[in-house]
Amino acid sequence: MEQINSSSSHSGESQWVAADFKKGQPRWCPGCGDHFFLASLHKAMAEIGIAPSQTAVISGIGCSSRLPHYMATYGMNTIHGRAAAIATGCKVANPRLTVWQVSGDGDGLAIGGNHFIHANRRNIDLNMILLNNRIYGLTKGQYSPTSPRGFVSKSSPYGTVEDPFRPAELCFGARGHFFARAVATDAPGTIEILKAAQQHRGASVCEILQNCVIFNNGTHDSVYTKEGRARNAIYVRHGQPLVFGENNEFGLMQEGFGLKIVEIGKDGVTIDDILIHDAHAEDNTLQLKLALMGDGDGFPIALGVIRDVEAPTYNDAVEAQIEEVKAKKPYHTFAELLETNDIWEVH
Amino acid sequence: MADSIEIKELDQVVVRFSGDSGDGMQLAGNIFSTVSATVGNSISTFPDYPADIRAPQGSLTGVSGFQVHIGASQVFTPGDQCDVLVAMNAAALKTQYRYAKPNATIIIDTDSFGPKDLEKAQFKTEDYLGEMGIDPDRVIACPLTTMVKDCLADSGMDVKSILKCRNMFALGLVCWLFSRDLDVAYNFLREKFAKKPAIAEANIRVIQAGYDYGHNTHSSAANVYRIETKHKVPGRYMDITGNKATAYGFIAAAEKAGLKLYLGSYPITPATDVLHELSKHKSLGVTTVQCEDEIAGCASAVGASFAGALGVTSTSGPGICLKSEAMNLAVIMELPLVVLDVQRGGPATGLPTKSEQTDLLQVLFGRNGESPMPVMAAASPTDCFDAAYQACKIALEHMTPVVLLTDAFVANGSAAFKLPDLNEYPAINPPYVPEELRGKWTPYMRAENGTRYWAVPGREGFEHILGGLEKDDKTGAISTNPENHDLMTRKRQAKIDAIPVPDLEVLGDKDDAELLIVGFGGTFGHLHAAMDELRAEGKKVALAHFRYINPLPKNTAEVLMKYPKVIVAEQNMGQLAAWLRMKVDGFVPLKFNQVKGQPFIVNELVNAIKKNLQ
Numbered sequence: 001m002e003q004i005n006s007s008s009s010h011s012g013e014s015q016w017v018a019a020d021f022k023k024g025q026p027r028w029c030p031g032c033g034d035h036f037f038l039a040s041l042h043k044a045m046a047e048i049g050i051a052p053s054q055t056a057v058i059s060g061i062g063c064s065s066r067l068p069h070y071m072a073t074y075g076m077n078t079i080h081g082r083a084a085a086i087a088t089g090c091k092v093a094n095p096r097l098t099v100w101q102v103s104g105d106g107d108g109l110a111i112g113g114n115h116f117i118h119a120n121r122r123n124i125d126l127n128m129i130l131l132n133n134r135i136y137g138l139t140k141g142q143y144s145p146t147s148p149r150g151f152v153s154k155s156s157p158y159g160t161v162e163d164p165f166r167p168a169e170l171c172f173g174a175r176g177h178f179f180a181r182a183v184a185t186d187a188p189g190t191i192e193i194l195k196a197a198q199q200h201r202g203a204s205v206c207e208i209l210q211n212c213v214i215f216n217n218g219t220h221d222s223v224y225t226k227e228g229r230a231r232n233a234i235y236v237r238h239g240q241p242l243v244f245g246e247n248n249e250f251g252l253m254q255e256g257f258g259l260k261i262v263e264i265g266k267d268g269v270t271i272d273d274i275l276i277h278d279a280h281a282e283d284n285t286l287q288l289k290l291a292l293m294g295d296g297d298g299f300p301i302a303l304g305v306i307r308d309v310e311a312p313t314y315n316d317a318v319e320a321q322i323e324e325v326k327a328k329k330p331y332h333t334f335a336e337l338l339e340t341n342d343i344w345e346v347h
Numbered sequence: 348m349a350d351s352i353e354i355k356e357l358d359q360v361v362v363r364f365s366g367d368s369g370d371g372m373q374l375a376g377n378i379f380s381t382v383s384a385t386v387g388n389s390i391s392t393f394p395d396y397p398a399d400i401r402a403p404q405g406s407l408t409g410v411s412g413f414q415v416h417i418g419a420s421q422v423f424t425p426g427d428q429c430d431v432l433v434a435m436n437a438a439a440l441k442t443q444y445r446y447a448k449p450n451a452t453i454i455i456d457t458d459s460f461g462p463k464d465l466e467k468a469q470f471k472t473e474d475y476l477g478e479m480g481i482d483p484d485r486v487i488a489c490p491l492t493t494m495v496k497d498c499l500a501d502s503g504m505d506v507k508s509i510l511k512c513r514n515m516f517a518l519g520l521v522c523w524l525f526s527r528d529l530d531v532a533y534n535f536l537r538e539k540f541a542k543k544p545a546i547a548e549a550n551i552r553v554i555q556a557g558y559d560y561g562h563n564t565h566s567s568a569a570n571v572y573r574i575e576t577k578h579k580v581p582g583r584y585m586d587i588t589g590n591k592a593t594a595y596g597f598i599a600a601a602e603k604a605g606l607k608l609y610l611g612s613y614p615i616t617p618a619t620d621v622l623h624e625l626s627k628h629k630s631l632g633v634t635t636v637q638c639e640d641e642i643a644g645c646a647s648a649v650g651a652s653f654a655g656a657l658g659v660t661s662t663s664g665p666g667i668c669l670k671s672e673a674m675n676l677a678v679i680m681e682l683p684l685v686v687l688d689v690q691r692g693g694p695a696t697g698l699p700t701k702s703e704q705t706d707l708l709q710v711l712f713g714r715n716g717e718s719p720m721p722v723m724a725a726a727s728p729t730d731c732f733d734a735a736y737q738a739c740k741i742a743l744e745h746m747t748p749v750v751l752l753t754d755a756f757v758a759n760g761s762a763a764f765k766l767p768d769l770n771e772y773p774a775i776n777p778p779y780v781p782e783e784l785r786g787k788w789t790p791y792m793r794a795e796n797g798t799r800y801w802a803v804p805g806r807e808g809f810e811h812i813l814g815g816l817e818k819d820d821k822t823g824a825i826s827t828n829p830e831n832h833d834l835m836t837r838k839r840q841a842k843i844d845a846i847p848v849p850d851l852e853v854l855g856d857k858d859d860a861e862l863l864i865v866g867f868g869g870t871f872g873h874l875h876a877a878m879d880e881l882r883a884e885g886k887k888v889a890l891a892h893f894r895y896i897n898p899l900p901k902n903t904a905e906v907l908m909k910y911p912k913v914i915v916a917e918q919n920m921g922q923l924a925a926w927l928r929m930k931v932d933g934f935v936p937l938k939f940n941q942v943k944g945q946p947f948i949v950n951e952l953v954n955a956i957k958k959n960l961q
Contacts, residue, residue, distance in 0.1 A: 077814035090648030094654035329630035
């Protein structure tokens, strides 16, 4: 089978600039995280170098799902929750297209939760963007499936009585092979994971931590600024030691079944003792531990590509099977198909 | 005593094979219909499966039937009641006898009428024939199981495998009753069991034994039948079920249009065979995705259409409920999509294996907003092919979702199918954006007939965004402008209204009928047979059968208002009648409605219509 590598990002040369992917005037609230993400997506696409005509951006419904309207590519802003299912048909029917699927936390994980897990399980080659602001914005302020327990909103005036999804856990539980995280305001971090998602052949989930200035202001405050990230985040890179802090003075080590924070140079700890990040490990145990850090547990929030493991994609397998059966079966047209039946002749 | 046999020459005959789910009645029935079709008889079949997954052996709920109607001239239905009933056990006799004509020949396996069998079938005495009021003279009672065991005693097969051949004994006996040539059956079996020649030969020995038994003991049967073929349409034929014909129609249309066929589906009775059939044909490039749910089946088909394929989704009524939202997305995005609804009994889970026409108003109206959508209904198993082809043609050429209604009856029923020649089918030309519109094109620009142009992703210079939000007619951008929404609503409606469909054909006494029978979809055969019977009695009746329901044929009002009386007969509470009354001012029809999950019975139709003729 012909292997199509639709990405030219490794060459570092692209005939496109961000403006080639831009269209219209975004209508999100001033200060909304979606503005930051959109700008990074335009830049990432330019750097990736795939033509707008070969790109489809498919969203569901919600504030963030307006995004395709600001893209000069092909695209659809569809119906609530179904973006992953629609993107699946799009990619399987036309595997030459590069397909980005954009959803918010409600669109992707509540009404569209079923499609999210199955797109991951099947490993459809989609770049799946999850813009997570932990709130329903378009319907004006109800809790979402990523809002923390006890969250007070218009539909939970006394606080929610349910636990949230943690997107990485859901992705891994569905046998996802790629998970990355970035903060919307962190353009280099966002562009880096978007490019990695495109490089990854298969379903690539990118969780974007994004603020809703109107209904959930400050939800990602601890990492929303550069200074915040220096204190409260850890950038993970495959093959690099897991260090963080303003001067990379802290690191992560394994302890028993868990992780622990150590200070390098203290208690005899050296850089060589620090855990090296392995995004390519098939076993996702440690990757999941990294992904779940930072939920008020004293650990930093992990940013970057947390898991990136090669696996057969559904769309490649569909194409390969078609080619295989074509070679094996003697009939390739409708007329030939008819002849495979028990036929009798009436004179 | 061969001279005492009475040979009846008949125009048509109905045979019903019945037995336990595991008795192979479907196979016996299939072989018999193939054998008959091969000599040029017209055939129509109806498998009647139990809804239970696996009912206890010998129980009343585990009985499976297969009815074959063969005729010298064209037959339109599998027949109301049978001339020959094969009952492989006591439960089959108990439940299936009501499908037998009063003078029908009954074939039973006396080995399956022991005390335990009778108890399971809820007979009260050992005189089961007396209990059911069956005249013993009409019964061919044979120790069928014993004879099959004797026949294969030296075969080296185990008892279980030997017992699996019982159906072939019954088949052999029926073939004798109808003077059928067994060679066709032999070929069928040799092909079916090509990899197990020993099984094929064992089955063949048993068929021969059944045939010989009939021949040697014919004094116990009242009649031998002969069905000659009267009006042969020369050509090459195959046996086809409605579901298979539908799948073939989709394949043919995609090939004609030069597009990839994409099916997004989720298993659901009685539509699943379409998924099975299409999944087999990867050598034709057919792509099938068994999705996580009905919603994704439809949604992914919309995605496939956007990407430039022919998107199809297949389901039954409960699935339509779930697909409605994505069907509506295809309405507003004006993308091609074919939605197959193989109707079954409802509401909710209803009668999953049984047939109804109760989804008509659902597919016409069951969506939010103004949501015009073409609706078609296939009239017979073989018509499923043409209907599926036409549904694809309309979807692709008019950039719209199209609903194709079939039902459990036509989907599972089969008939002889004259192999179609695709060269004789009309071309399918989707309205791709013409090159001269480069630089000027916007997504909702329309061709002369009101159809939006199709720009397939991958084509440079035509990048655009579609979506579920209302769009500006001129720019294609999101618009909440009231005038624009009104305009777009009208344009979507006008586009559907302008789809050309063939005129409604009137059959029978079209000039001077006293009463017009009206129906749609899978009841065509029964309505036609009822009309034939009434006309044979000298009544002046005609039949108008709808295949195109939205838009309606242009001559609908003219036809409906022409006759003194019109009766709309349908397997629902009057849905087509309601639709026609909405569309034709002053139209007040008589109605015949049955919602039993079973095909109409021609006799009942005839009687109901007669009442209205007096």
